[in-house]
Amino acid sequence: MKYQKWNIADRVSDSVESALSLPNIESTILYNRGIDSPEKLQEFLFPQDQSTNDPFLFEDMEKVVKRLSQALDNREIIGIFGDFDTDGLSGTAVLTFALQSLGSIVFPYIPHRVDEGHGVSLNSIEFFKDRGVSLIITVDCGISSIEEIDLANKLNMETIISDHHTSVDVVPDAFGVINPSLLGSQYPFQHLTGVGTAFKIVEALYSYLNMELPPEIYVFSAFGTLSDVGLMLGENRLLAHKGLQLLRSHEIIGIDELIRVAGLQKRRISTQDMSFGLIPRINAPGRLSHARLSLDLILSKNSEEAKSFSNEIEELNKQRQVVTETAMNEAYAQIQSQDESVIFVGKPHWNPGILGLIAGRLAEEFYKPVIAVSGSGEILRASARSIPDFNLIQVLDLCKSFFEKFGGHPMAAGFTIKRDLLKDFREKFNDVSFEFLSNVSKGSTLIVDAEISPLWLTSETLGFLESLEPYGKGNPEPTFITKKFELIDFRQVGNDKKHLKMTLMFEGRVFDAIAFRQGKRSLEIKNGEFIDVAFKPSINFWNGKENLELIVDDFRLSS
Incomplete structure (x- = not known):
């Protein structure tokens, strides 16, 4: 770029270099990451020696763990609803594996990206009811699913919400809510990912039962933590670091097959390998087909089955690369005729699963906010990506009257919109963005x-x-x-x-x-x-x- x-x-100064007892370049790198004392250096370089925060600092954790213990004792059927990206998938894997290892019957549910979208779906509530589920746990979602949780309550299914997204004013009427971003939360680390929040439930449950966590729990947690692009410090760094270590040294059949098709060295797996080799493959089925395939691979305990799953995922990933490159070339052709402060691109035939990839690459290359749109029906889907210091969700909030649904955060968002409103929205978004961009530095x-x-x-x-x-x-x-x-x-x-x-x-x-x-x-x-x-x-x-x-x-x- x-x-x-x-x-x-x-x-860095001589005093910092002396405090860290390292040469200047090494000290400079560490200082740039906020490390300026021997204590911080020890914590940063050896996260495996640190302890996770007490999971029972979550206000609802004690009653959640007792409810899960009761479900285990009574052989209740548990449903787990997880989002379709790697954070949600790995969190679903964490809870499914942990509860199945304790003898529970578990039905995981991953929504279809296009047909159901983000968040707990009404379809999933019916799915769980039909299978005799009495307790539902959400992963990486649920904090805004008021209607869906109400339906679960009416159908005599209790719900535990496990989410890390910023809570709204009204919280669903769930049995328990575990969310580090919850208003008034006393949990000391608010930057947990979706899988990190699910991990805390499992950590608390296994502690309550006086049992040691299986290595798979840490490995699955590393995937979601690295994929969510969350703060890689504190508890997130500890989980990712320990998960990578255990991944290199333990046999985990599904993940090992994914490493094989990616052509990577298992014992030398790095952050780069995860971010550019494994995580895109885990996301590929959800972009072009159904993310359940990735969950099945992650949880697979059969070598032949895992090999079949991983080969199918590899083919989907290759398809994803081809359709993304084709769409990128079409997007470049559209950009040539634009001279605005933001970029709009779209084609009716673009797969909704790759819109975020298109918008992200264009935002990085042209250093402008980007909206990518697709759809041939009355309702269009869009993904938006931003640049530093341009709060995308704040700008979209000023345009929310145009949307059927929208959500996201300052750097990435998505929405659906009626086709006949797209032109007016584009004009409004351009006008609002122009004002916000006046305070953003020009050029990357x-x-x-x-x-x-x-x-x-x-x-x-x-x-x-x-x-x-x-x-x-x-x-x-x-x-x-x-x-x-x-x-x-x-x-x-x-x-x-x-x-x-x-x-x-x-x-x-x-x-x-x-x-x-x-x-x-x-x-x-x-x-x-x-x-x-x-x-x-x-x-x-x-x-x-x-x-x-x-x-x-x-x-x-x-x-």
């Missing part, structure tokens, strides 16, 4: 941790960088710049030649580099030129060998 500005962090900024010589990248320093994982919000993967690399060779690679492969030299040493989705920028450079490169170091495994590769965020001609 071509950034407007590179913002290079200042090197790349945050850089330090300017380094690439010779700094040794096995020791790469080991230090690996110790910072898992990466996420609040702990981004470190980015560096090196000035005056000599460009030895470059070529476009990949489907449609969309990536740029480069061979760079610095002080006689050669480095491999790749700039993803920047193939068109080959027109900006020539062999023999000197360029400044912003990158993230990565270890590439190929034919049993480890090779250092620079993942290029941006580059420019050296001055």
Whole structure:
């Protein structure tokens, strides 16, 4: 991506370097993440030594656990409703696996993305009733499902809401609510994900029963925590870190099959592998077909069954890539005729499951808020993605009279709208956005941790960088710049030649580099030129060998 500005962090003072007892570059990276004392350093680098917060600090947790214990004793049938993204799927897996391991009969329910959408559906309540369910647990949703919870109550099914989204003024009439974002919540960590909230219920239940948590619970929790792009500090970091460790060392049949089809090294699974290799595959069925397939794979205990599921998911992921690239090319053609502060794109035939991918990539590339729309009927579906400092949900709230349904957060949202209202909405959204964007910095900024010589990248320093994982919000993967690399060779690679492969030299040493989705920028450079490169170091495994590769965020001609 071509950034407007590179913002290079200042090197830390001698006092910080001394306090951390680390060299300057390492100390600078840590200081940029709020770590300026030995105590914070210990907690950050060794999250496995920390304890999770007491789950019984949730106001309703004690009665929720007693109700679950009662359900186990009475052999009640439990229904679990989870959202269709990786956070909801992994949270559903956590509760399903945990309760089944205790002998419970569990019916998990994942809604269809297009037919049912986000949130508890009336269809699911009927589904649970038909199967004799007496207790329902929601995952990653439910805090705004007043009508659906009322129906469950009328049908003599009690409900436990497990959600992390900001609560509304009126909370559903559920038996219990576990939500760190609940108004007045005393729970000390409000940034739990959907799966993290489900984990706390399981943690409390197993503690109440004086039982140890199975490793699968942590592994499933890592997937949802990393996928939700939540704050990667505190309890989230602990869950993701421990889950990754256990994933590398334990056999989990369904996940292992997913790793196989993705072509990854199980014992070296990284945040990058999860975010760009495994999580997109888990999301693929929900985008193009039904997310239940991913849940079946995650929970599978049969090798042949898991292999079949993973192969089907791999084919869906390939389809997802093809339809997304086709839609992106159509979107680019539409953008050429636009000169507005926000981008609108859409085609009737675009699959609703890829609208968020389209909007996200365009927002990143053009540094503008983006709305992507699809549908051929009277009601259209849309996904919106934002840029930093532009509160998308606040702007959409000023346009809510146009929508059938809408929801989201400052950086991502979705809505449905009648076709004949789309033109008027677009004008209104443009007008409101223009006012809000007047206070937003023009052009994207790349945050850089330090300017380094690439010779700094040794096995020791790469080991230090690996110790910072898992990466996420609040702990981004470190980015560096090196000035005056000599460009030895470059070529476009990949489907449609969309990536740029480069061979760079610095002080006689050669480095491999790749700039993803920047193939068109080959027109900006020539062999023999000197360029400044912003990158993230990565270890590439190929034919049993480890090779250092620079993942290029941006580059420019050296001055």
